[in-house]
Amino acid sequence: MASMVLLLSIERIQQATEQGFNQSISGVDAIVGPRSSSLEVVLYTVFHLGRPTNNITMQTVDDIRTRDDIDWLVPIALGDSHKGFRVIATEPNYFKHVKYAGDKPLLMSNGRAFKEISEAVVGADVAKKLDYKVGSDIYITHGSSDAIGKKHDDFSFKVSGILNKTGTPIDQAVFVDLKGYELIHIGWQSGKKIFGLDRLDVSSIPKEDLTPKTVTAAFVGLKSQLTLFSFARELRQYHKEAISAVIPGVALSELWSIVGMVDKGFELLSWIIITISLISMITLIISSIENRKREMTIYRANGATPLYLASLVVFEAILIALSAIIGAVIFVTIITHLASSQLNIALGITPEFQWVSLEEIKVFAIILIAGVLSSLIPAAIVFKKSLHQGLS
Amino acid sequence: MILKTSNLKYKYQNGKTINFPDVGLNPGDKVLINGVSGSGKTTFLNLIAGAIKIQDGDIELASSQYSLMSSSDLDKIRANHIGYVFQTLNLIPFLSVLENIALGVKFSKTRSANIDSIDQEAVRLVESLGLDKSILNNSVNNLSIGQQQRVAVARALLGKPNLILADEPTSALDVDSKNRFLKELVQTFDPSSQAILMVSHDLSLAPYFDTVIDFGKANV
Numbered sequence: 001m002a003s004m005v006l007l008l009s010i011e012r013i014q015q016a017t018e019q020g021f022n023q024s025i026s027g028v029d030a031i032v033g034p035r036s037s038s039l040e041v042v043l044y045t046v047f048h049l050g051r052p053t054n055n056i057t058m059q060t061v062d063d064i065r066t067r068d069d070i071d072w073l074v075p076i077a078l079g080d081s082h083k084g085f086r087v088i089a090t091e092p093n094y095f096k097h098v099k100y101a102g103d104k105p106l107l108m109s110n111g112r113a114f115k116e117i118s119e120a121v122v123g124a125d126v127a128k129k130l131d132y133k134v135g136s137d138i139y140i141t142h143g144s145s146d147a148i149g150k151k152h153d154d155f156s157f158k159v160s161g162i163l164n165k166t167g168t169p170i171d172q173a174v175f176v177d178l179k180g181y182e183l184i185h186i187g188w189q190s191g192k193k194i195f196g197l198d199r200l201d202v203s204s205i206p207k208e209d210l211t212p213k214t215v216t217a218a219f220v221g222l223k224s225q226l227t228l229f230s231f232a233r234e235l236r237q238y239h240k241e242a243i244s245a246v247i248p249g250v251a252l253s254e255l256w257s258i259v260g261m262v263d264k265g266f267e268l269l270s271w272i273i274i275t276i277s278l279i280s281m282i283t284l285i286i287s288s289i290e291n292r293k294r295e296m297t298i299y300r301a302n303g304a305t306p307l308y309l310a311s312l313v314v315f316e317a318i319l320i321a322l323s324a325i326i327g328a329v330i331f332v333t334i335i336t337h338l339a340s341s342q343l344n345i346a347l348g349i350t351p352e353f354q355w356v357s358l359e360e361i362k363v364f365a366i367i368l369i370a371g372v373l374s375s376l377i378p379a380a381i382v383f384k385k386s387l388h389q390g391l392s
Numbered sequence: 393m394i395l396k397t398s399n400l401k402y403k404y405q406n407g408k409t410i411n412f413p414d415v416g417l418n419p420g421d422k423v424l425i426n427g428v429s430g431s432g433k434t435t436f437l438n439l440i441a442g443a444i445k446i447q448d449g450d451i452e453l454a455s456s457q458y459s460l461m462s463s464s465d466l467d468k469i470r471a472n473h474i475g476y477v478f479q480t481l482n483l484i485p486f487l488s489v490l491e492n493i494a495l496g497v498k499f500s501k502t503r504s505a506n507i508d509s510i511d512q513e514a515v516r517l518v519e520s521l522g523l524d525k526s527i528l529n530n531s532v533n534n535l536s537i538g539q540q541q542r543v544a545v546a547r548a549l550l551g552k553p554n555l556i557l558a559d560e561p562t563s564a565l566d567v568d569s570k571n572r573f574l575k576e577l578v579q580t581f582d583p584s585s586q587a588i589l590m591v592s593h594d595l596s597l598a599p600y601f602d603t604v605i606d607f608g609k610a611n612v
Contacts, residue, residue, distance in 0.1 A: 301476035303499030
């Protein structure tokens with residue numbers, strides 16, 4: 001059973017993680033960011049893992065925005081946090097274009113998307129954990145952690161909307177307007193606060209002056225997916241700045257090909273353990289035959305045929321295999337439930353685990369058949385013994 | 393006639409050969425086979441039960457000749473016509489008393505057809521063997537050796553098989569339990585259709601039987 005638990009747990013967690021990752025972003029054809037590893041770009045822009053090493057200029061973003069093949073573009077700026085949750089500075093149309101789990105739009109459970117520079121939208125987990133409601137005031141910390149960053153305590157954002165639960169890293173993010181984000185960084189140089197906003201008349205600052213000079217990346221939707229690869233190729237040749245266009249699906253495939261190798265290793269190990277378990281089962285049944293000689297003799301004395309006794313052994317093996325399968329399903333369900341919350345904490349994804357998948361049914365069938373085939377050895381021993389042994 | 397053996401001879405792997413006396417049993421017969429250890433008493437019962445193949449001679453039970461039968465036919469003969477009681481450890485520990493008794497008809501449609509209800513017949517048999525019917529749902533592990541032997545007899549008698557074979561069933565019982573056991577066995581079996589063939593080295597049991605065959609003297 002333990003070997004099956006190992007096999008199924010690895011399989012389920014791997015599949016659920018893959019599904020969770022794949023569902024985290026949808027509707028985005030490409031992510032434009034500084035030239036870097038495509039996986040790295042996806043991990044920090046979509047999954048909020050790691051830190052961006054470089055930015056791209058707003059001039060570049062505007063150049064791309066004006067291309068004919070672009071349908072929409074949403075810039076994002078990362079770097080700050082709020083009580084451990086990542087802050088994503090973006091434009092209001094983020095909520096219109098970015099989707100998840102296929103084609104599901106980002107909807108508000110309460111309130112609306114931000115309209116003003118002092119407004120913020122929070123993910124479902126943020127609202128739940130910090131007990132935020134529409135109208136709550138929040139302060140942003142400079143940097144990715146409260147422990148190392150300083151608070152932008154001279155400007156507060158008011159929660160204007162709370163997103164529905166998506167099961168993606170979006171649930172654990174705080175969204176603010178890019179202009180608001182730029183505003184709170186006025187007076188900051190090289191991560192240090194030189195002067196506070198209290199010295200300024202914030203309302204007198206023209207909004208166009210709050211357009212950031214740089215952003216971390218930009219999510220892009222193309223008019224036609226057919227132009228995706230030519231778009232990516234042309235961006236690599238962009239001469240003003242070293243940028244690249246990352247296709248999220250391709251980057252994630254890279255990730256799964258790396259993870260897949262480790263996964264295959266675990267899978268092989270699990271099958272080896274299952275084989276050893278089956279051999280142990282045969283040994284156990286054979287050794288129990290001698291102990292159960294009396295039971296078999298009583299059955300024989302009452303007219304049981306050698307075939308009946310042999311079939312009892314096979315039936316027993318089926319029962320052991322079935323018990324192991326049922327036990328494994330229960331254990332794996334508990335393990336995956338625990339894994340689900342861990343994945344949510346570590347990766348921000350909330351994978352949905354199936355009760356029993358078709359793949360798992362195939363694994364169960366293989367184990368059951370292998371169990372039955374293995375039991376034929378002790379069954380043959382019982383059959384032969386019954387034919388030649390008396391009733392004493 | 394229920395049972396008839398003729399010219400039975402059995403050669404063991406060590407070369408020792410036993411010639412068995414001819415035995416014939418009619419309904420109501422109670423025969424005790426007596427003899428020292430190694431005289432072939434248990435082998436004789438195994439041959440009659442069809443558990444080991446006859447090498448020489450023949451056995452006829454319920455008009456069927458063993459020499460003409462396959463091992464699966466012999467399994468059927470045993471299931472339909474023989475009730476077997478062992479020396480000890482007669483019961484399967486993980487089954488209840490009733491389930492152990494019901495084993496007697498599990499493999500035989502003939503014996504099943506002889507009774508209307510397993511439960512009712514089991515109650516009748518355990519009560520006539522001096523047990524309380526409340527033990528039927530008990531675990532067999534809670535029974536004394538004497539009670540276990542009586543449950544084994546109830547199983548052997550269930551469905552009225554023609555022949556009751558008993559292999560030293562009283563050897564683990566004290567004198568009182570032994571006498572009680574035999575008295576109840578003789579009272580419970582149906583002399584109109586059944587016969588008892590018991591092997592024992594204990595000649596004090598002779599008064600309960602019509603015939604005593606001494607294998608010690610009979611064997612060559």
